[in-house]
Amino acid sequence: MGQRLAIIGGDAAGMSAAANARRRDPDLGIVAFERSGYTSFSACGIPYHVAGLVDESDDLIARSPDQHRANGIDVRIRHEVLAVDLARRELTVLDRNARRESTEPFDQLVVATGAHATPPPIPGVEATEPARTIDAAGRLRGQILRGGADAVVIGGGYIGLEMAEALVHRNLRVTLVDREPQLMTTLDADMAAHVQDAAEGQDIRVVLSAQVEEVLLDGDGRPRGVRTSDGDIAAEHVVMATGVRPATEVAEAAGLEIGESGALRVDDHQRCPGHDGVWAAGDCVESWHRLLERPVNLQLGTHANKQGRIAGVNATGGDLAFPGVLGTAISRICHREIARTGLSESEAEAAAIDVVATTVKTDTRAAYFPGSASMWVKLVAGREDRRLLGAQIVGSQTAGKRIDTLATCIWAGMTVDEIQWLDLAYAPPVSGVLDPVLVAARAAAKR
Amino acid sequence: MGQRLAIIGGDAAGMSAAANARRRDPDLGIVAFERSGYTSFSACGIPYHVAGLVDESDDLIARSPDQHRANGIDVRIRHEVLAVDLARRELTVLDRNARRESTEPFDQLVVATGAHATPPPIPGVEATEPARTIDAAGRLRGQILRGGADAVVIGGGYIGLEMAEALVHRNLRVTLVDREPQLMTTLDADMAAHVQDAAEGQDIRVVLSAQVEEVLLDGDGRPRGVRTSDGDIAAEHVVMATGVRPATEVAEAAGLEIGESGALRVDDHQRCPGHDGVWAAGDCVESWHRLLERPVNLQLGTHANKQGRIAGVNATGGDLAFPGVLGTAISRICHREIARTGLSESEAEAAAIDVVATTVKTDTRAAYFPGSASMWVKLVAGREDRRLLGAQIVGSQTAGKRIDTLATCIWAGMTVDEIQWLDLAYAPPVSGVLDPVLVAARAAAKR
Structure with missing residues (x-):
């Protein structure tokens, strides 16, 4: 039996690794496990899908499972990797449809588990969900169509702003709440003020320096607003956009090293140090910051794509190095x-x-x-x-x-x-x- | 009496020199002689004025003579410098309104005489004019409004293309003629083919590898078309866009050196070599090409602006150096x-x-x-x-x-x-x- 490369995570980093490995080694066995029903989808496109600017969710999928399979990659959607045994080179995998666990062998492994949303641990939060997946975006679209005049978005980063704008596009009255005294803390306050001007120019009410304390629920357990340190805000739709953290649980339990940023440590070849043939890439890893000269964790599709390519090339005998990041980012929000x-x-x-x-x-x-x-x-x-x-x-x-x-x-x-x-x-x-x-x-x- | 800086040419390079010199030395006498009635106008904006996208010619003037005067610069419009005597530090200047010549002294001189159009030396060409000035653009606008259904533009560089598009915008049937086998010879042929596609997509007829031999005139001496090596083309409007050459006559007659590119030679401080206190900048000079490692003559407002600033700063005791060009250029033509x-x-x-x-x-x-x-x-x-x-x-x-x-x-x-x-x-x-x-x-x- 030939060599087998297993990939945990079927999004940008994982499938970029798979495609590059396939291109370089036609005989390699490549299997990719993906929790959701989708591969290679554009999370960055979710707000435009919610807005209705991109109506078909399929348009957000750069390459479907079947397209990957036609390329000789054994994609298992709705399969969750529960555990990694690095000594025995085995994964424990849950088939979420059949509700059956199995053991899958590997010779090399790419960890591309992405990131989790981090909603605040407040009462009622379980009645909301962050619109980070195509399924969640579909539920939010359905909920908007069923009615309601008011929405509140928690979190004033770029995803919160994009979601707020999407909801304005859906003719909702939108309030955006953030605990910081400015929007977009990746900008300095003087520049963020121009963003706030633009948001308010689109009739988004901006509430700053406000802690969200509770999601208020109606008798049916559906959101009817939020309680904040600045008072209550009534809204039928409550969207959480309070950030993400790297999804490292399975890797950490397997003994892979976590860096100071809280993400998986990798060297510049996307190798997990001390573990031959184990690679990691994308939102779950830390990346070298060229100016700060220390590793940082940044969730961006462009890094995931590059790092996945490096993992896939190096796993097949190549020698590519990731030269680090500068923290470049862009967003188009409220005509700005x-x-x-x-x-x-x-x-x-x-x-x-x-x-x-x-x-x-x-x-x-x-x-x-x-x-x-x-x-x-x-x-x-x-x-x-x-x-x-x-x-x-x-x-x-x-x-x-x-x-x-x-x-x-x-x-x-x-x-x-x-x-x-x-x-x-x-x-x-x-x-x-x-x-x-x-x-x-x-x-x-x-x- | 204080020091006097004289400037020949009141456009980007000359007025940038004047403004920078004024900023650094409030006591310096600064006089600028400009042939036309305008200062600091955007030649690059002419096609949009012809198209009617920019309706007011005043909008193309970044700073008027009166605004420069308010800044303490003695601007003499409609004054043409006929000769420079470098030994006596004197200019011979023609007042084009009064038709009177005078002698003007200077201590330092900035030559910013720009470029001349180079229409082909063919019969009838005197009945056309290149739309390179606000006055010429105004005449062309008037002529278009008086009627005619067809226009021909001679020259398929970016100005020819911009003019062709402007005339399409005026609902004329437009033919673009060039002697080369491709448009835009600053691009490789494979890339220029996409430009031709775009032009033809805007209903511009493109005739390549065709020499223009004569401008055909009607009984009143007005253009009725052109004769080319590829046949006659009927058109009431004939626009020449066959390129420009540096306007160096006065400087050359004064003894300033002409480089191999045909433009005035300058060092990286915009000094005319061998002539203390004599500077030159803009379309009339040659610029160091960083890759070819030799001087080239490029007519672009962005270089003129930078070089004029350097001349003005260095003429007032500063020490700026122009680090050269790469030949960067951009144009928006036919939605491309x-x-x-x-x-x-x-x-x-x-x-x-x-x-x-x-x-x-x-x-x-x-x-x-x-x-x-x-x-x-x-x-x-x-x-x-x-x-x-x-x-x-x-x-x-x-x-x-x-x-x-x-x-x-x-x-x-x-x-x-x-x-x-x-x-x-x-x-x-x-x-x-x-x-x-x-x-x-x-x-x-x-x-």
Whole structure:
């Protein structure tokens, strides 16, 4: 019998590992176990499915189980891995349909178990669910169609904001609650204020610095609102978007190491240290932060895709290394694009890095060009070495992807003095004569 | 009497020099001579003014003569500098309104004379004019309003394409003629083919490999079409967009050096070599190409702005250096964004650089997201050192500005192997899980 690669988790990281291993080794046995009924689905697309912008849930599935099977990958959906025995190279697997347990052997293993939602441990929370899966999104869509005029979203990060906007799109009155004094804590407060303006401009009521204490239920056990430290909010629909944590239980019980970030420790080859032939990738692992020079846990499909590829290539004799992350992220919320990379001013402060921050307000296009609108760029640079360490953008459509240019500058170790002279593209429909990146760098260099 | 800085040319380069000099030295006398009646106008905006997208010509003026005067700059519009005497530090200036010549002294000089259109020397060409100024654009607008159903544009570069699209916008039947076998020779032929598809999709008839031999005139001396090597084309409107050359006559007559590119030679401080206190900037100068490692002449507002700033800062005791260009450019034509940076495959070939080219077709957004559309990315990398040397993008709205990320990669000397792991931003409304830049770099790294 040939070698067998087992994969726990059938989403971005797991199926990227599977597909890359298959491409490199046509004879390898590859089996992937996935708890849900889906593979390779876009969790990032859930809010647009709830909004109705993407009506068919199938559209969120990049590659179905059958498509993976046609590629020679033995996908077992609705199969949950309960335990891993690293010494015996065996998995204990529950077939959730047949309610039957079995033992599955492996030679190599990729752990891609993703992340769990972390709803607050408050009374009534069991009557809500985070819309993180296609099934949960489908239930929320059904519930919205059955009626109700008010919704409350708990959590003001990008998923909370995207869900709030989706519910506005469904003609609901929406309140967004967060315990922090600002939305989007991945941004500095001054930039997050522009996001709040945009949300309020879409008629989302924003309640900050408020603890949610209880989900209020009606006589049938259905939500009728929430109790917060700032008073009660009536709403038929209560959506939790209070963040996630890496799903590491099975791996931890098997003896794999957990890092300081709370996620699975891996080396730059996605190897679990001390365990030959055991790899991990995606939301459940920690990733090297190139600026903080320590591992962090970030849940993003783009990292999952890259790390899964590395695990699949290396499990088949390859030699790829993951060079780390900068914390780049983008979201389009309430007609605003919101992007960040590297360190915010407050993150730099927390890491005791002495920085100078500069913010410019400029236009997305030539000022006279139809559709031109405002955008803000904030740059964070080292006070001594003048290197760019972080950037944040909030602005109208087309503003946000400029974060990629700034992320590339950080990656390359450029100073703001150098960045201001970069040869970036100009034409009136897409930028001013100096791109906002250059305007911001010039302002930062002058400081 | 204090020091006096004279500037020849009141557009991007000249007025950027003036404004920066003024900021640094409040006591300096600054005089700027401009042939036309305008300062600081956006030549790049002319096609949108012709199209009617930007209706008021004043909107194309970033800063009027009076605004510059309020900033302490003595702007003389409709004044043409006829001669420069570098030994006596004097200009001979023609007041075009009063038809009077005078002599103007200077201590330092900035030459920012821009570029001339180069219409072909064919019979009848005097009945046409290139729409390069606000006055010429106004005449063309008037002529269109007076009637006519057909227009022909000579020249298939980005200005010719923008003008063709502008005339389609005015409900004219438009033919675009170029002597080359492809449009947009700044792109490789395979990428230019997508541009031709887009133009033809907008009902622009494209005639390639055709020499224009004569502008046909009616009895009143007005154009009635053109004669080409491919036959006659009837059209009431004939627009020349056959390129420009640096306007160096006055500077050359004064003894300033012309480089191999045909433009004024300057060092990296925008100094005219051998002439203390004489600076030049913008379309009339040559700029260091960072990859070709030789000077080139490129007419772009973004370079003019930067170089003018350097001249103005250095003329007032500063020390800024222009680090060169990559040949980055972008245009939005016929619902397509077209961008390029670095070397095309054919430019690399001409420079005897051994390269590998890779093209990917991908989506501007997550494939399932409303508005997602196709885009092509072509990368050109060194065969041996695997460094990125050039990139071209043709695609739907939002595709093009990704060229900035690729230009930054080239600037930093990155290999395609490194680029594929960059931490770029992902969210369904703005990209696939791997940005097209990463998809293209991954494909190039595999080659």
